Amino acid sequence: xxxxxxxxxxxxxxxxxxxxNPGFFGRITRFFRQVAAEMRKVVWPTRSQLITYTAVVIVFxxxxxxxxxxxxxxxxxxxxxxxxx
Numbered sequence: 001x002x003x004x005x006x007x008x009x010x011x012x013x014x015x016x017x018x019x020x021n022p023g024f025f026g027r028i029t030r031f032f033r034q035v036a037a038e039m040r041k042v043v044w045p046t047r048s049q050l051i052t053y054t055a056v057v058i059v060f061x062x063x064x065x066x067x068x069x070x071x072x073x074x075x076x077x078x079x080x081x082x083x084x085x
Contacts, residue, residue, distance in 0.1 A: 022030060045053065
């Protein structure tokens with residue numbers, strides 16, 4: 001199908017019995033097959049890499065938690081001093 005310039009018609013869809021146009025359940029099945037194919041391409045980390053990455057994340061979260069705690073206590077002290085609480 002060729003589109004003409006300025007054409008406002010929508011492209012035609014195939015007939016429901018057309019094998020190149022799967023139905024609802026066919027599309028769902030194709031989706032899960034594609035998901036499985038993509039999951040086979042994933043490079044999974046080794047056990048030691050997983051432990052290292054997990055430790056890095058935990059340390060990062062702890063450091064930033066203490067930073068936020070420090071800022072929070074500092075702002076609370078500053079507010080208490082300014083407003084006399």
